[in-house]
Amino acid sequence: MKKGIHPEYQLCEVSCVCGNTFYTRATVKQIKLEICNECHPFFTGKQKMVDSAGRVERFNKKYGIKSAG
Numbered sequence: 001m002k003k004g005i006h007p008e009y010q011l012c013e014v015s016c017v018c019g020n021t022f023y024t025r026a027t028v029k030q031i032k033l034e035i036c037n038e039c040h041p042f043f044t045g046k047q048k049m050v051d052s053a054g055r056v057e058r059f060n061k062k063y064g065i066k067s068a069g
Helices: 055-063
Strands: 010-016 021-026 030-033
Parallel strands (some): 010 030
Antiparallel strands (some): 010 021
């Protein structure tokens, strides 16, 4: 690697609006997130299927899938 052309790689604090904070390494000192793995619905298991115009029910009925709720 050439000397003097690469940014400094340093300890970085990552904070989410939910209050979760963790540290990693990056070229910046601080990163602010709107959503992280602690509050994202996919990772928390609280994901909801958004139904628009009954499409989910039609799909489930067509393929014989019983709804979870």
